[in-house]
Amino acid sequence: xxxxxxPHRDLLVILRHAPHGSSxxxxxxxxxxxxxxxxxxxxxxxxGEGVTALMPGQGPGPLEQKGTAATLAMLEMYDIETLLxxxxxxxxxxxxxxxxxxxxxxxxxxxxxxxxxxxxxVLTF
Amino acid sequence: MLLHVVNRSPANSRVYEQALSAMGPxxxxxxxxxxxxxxxxxxxxxxxxxxGRLFALREDLEARGLLxxxxxxxxxxxxxxxxxxxxxxERTVSWY
Amino acid sequence: MASTEIYRYLFLNDNQYALDPESxxxxxxxxxxxxxxxxxxxxxxxxxxxxxxxxxxxxxxxARYEMAPAMRPLVKAVGKALGPEKGRxxxxxxxxxxxxxKVAARLAGLPKPTHxx
Numbered sequence: 001x002x003x004x005x006x007p008h009r010d011l012l013v014i015l016r017h018a019p020h021g022s023s024x025x026x027x028x029x030x031x032x033x034x035x036x037x038x039x040x041x042x043x044x045x046x047x048g049e050g051v052t053a054l055m056p057g058q059g060p061g062p063l064e065q066k067g068t069a070a071t072l073a074m075l076e077m078y079d080i081e082t083l084l085x086x087x088x089x090x091x092x093x094x095x096x097x098x099x100x101x102x103x104x105x106x107x108x109x110x111x112x113x114x115x116x117x118x119x120x121x122v123l124t125f
Numbered sequence: 126m127l128l129h130v131v132n133r134s135p136a137n138s139r140v141y142e143q144a145l146s147a148m149g150p151x152x153x154x155x156x157x158x159x160x161x162x163x164x165x166x167x168x169x170x171x172x173x174x175x176x177g178r179l180f181a182l183r184e185d186l187e188a189r190g191l192l193x194x195x196x197x198x199x200x201x202x203x204x205x206x207x208x209x210x211x212x213x214x215e216r217t218v219s220w221y
Numbered sequence: 222m223a224s225t226e227i228y229r230y231l232f233l234n235d236n237q238y239a240l241d242p243e244s245x246x247x248x249x250x251x252x253x254x255x256x257x258x259x260x261x262x263x264x265x266x267x268x269x270x271x272x273x274x275x276x277x278x279x280x281x282x283x284a285r286y287e288m289a290p291a292m293r294p295l296v297k298a299v300g301k302a303l304g305p306e307k308g309r310x311x312x313x314x315x316x317x318x319x320x321x322x323k324v325a326a327r328l329a330g331l332p333k334p335t336h337x338x
Contacts, residue, residue: 030336037291037336070286070287077282078294079293113147116127117215
C-alpha cells in the first residue's frame with residue numbers, strides 16, 4: 001500500500017472537484033486515463049470536494065448527464081490502482097474510507113507532500 | 126523543494142488549505158493574481174505555518190495597488206524571481 | 222467519442238445505417254450482428270468465433286464502464302474474460318489488424334475509444 005513512496009512514478013493527478021457540478025473531475029480523469037493508456041504509472045489523490053466522487057450509489061444527473069462513477073470503476077482496467085484520499089477531508093465530510101466505492105488509501109496531511117514528491121509530474125484539477 | 130502557486134484569495138476560497146496540506150517542510154508558496162490578497166497583514170495569518178516560505182508576485186500586487194501593503198514576512202518577487210523559483214523547484218504545483 | 226456528423230451510409234438488406242467519417246455507427250442502437258458482419262467485410266475481415274468473443278468482451282466493457290477501452294485496458298479485459306492466452310496484443314492485432322482498439326470498437330458498434338490518440 002506504499003506505492004506512493006516509490007520516487008519513480010510518473011504522474012499524480014489531484015482531483016478537487018465534485019461530480020456533476022463542473023467538468024473538472026471528468027477532465028482530470030481523462031488526463032489520468034490518457035497517461036495510463038500510454039503506459040505511464042498514474043496515481044490519483046482525491047482532496048476537498050473531489051472526495052465526493054467516491055460516493056457509492058451515484059447516478060446520472062437530472063437531465064441524464066453521465067456521471068463519473070463508471071469511469072472510476074474503470075480505473076483498474078487502466079492499471080490505475082494507487083488511489084489516495086486526503087484523510088482530513090474524509091473526516092471533515094463525516095466519511096470513512098471503507099464506505100467509498102473503491103479501495104482507497106487515506107493519507108494523513110503529513111504524507112500528502114511525500115506523495116507529491118514521489119511523482120515526476122503533478123497535475124491539479 | 127516544490128513550488129506551490131496559489132491564485133485565489135483566502136478571503137473567499139479555501140484552496141489555500143489544500144495547498145498548505147500538500148506542502149512539505151522545504152516547499153515554498155507563491156501568491157499570484159487574486160492570491161496576492163493573502164499577503165495583506167490581515168490575511169497573512171492563514172499562512173502562519175509556512176512563515177519565511179511565502180512569496181507574492183510583485184506585478185500582481187502592483188496592479189491591485191497592494192504593493193506597499195504587504196505583511197513584512199512576505200517576500201515579494203517579480204516575474205524574473207518567479208522564473209528563478211520555478212527553476213530551483215523540482216516541479217511546480219498549481220492550486221486554483 | 223462518436224461524432225454526430227453523418228458522413229455516409231452503410232446499406233444492408235434495404236436498411237441504411239448512418240456512419241461518421243471514421244465509419245463508426247452514429248446511432249449505437251443500429252448495431253446488430255449483421256451490421257457488424259457488413260462493417261467487417263468493408264474492412265476485409267471475415268468475423269469468426271474468435272472475433273466474436275472479443276466483440277462481446279467489448280460490448281460488456283461498454284455496458285459496465287460507458288466508454289470504449291484503449292488498447293491496454295482492452296488487452297486486460299480480454300485476458301480477464303477469455304484467459305491469458307488471448308489477453309495479448311498480438312492476438313488482437315491478428316484479429317483486428319491496424320489499430321485493434323479502434324477497429325474492434327467500430328465493429329462492436331461502440332463509439333471511438335476516448336483515450337487513444
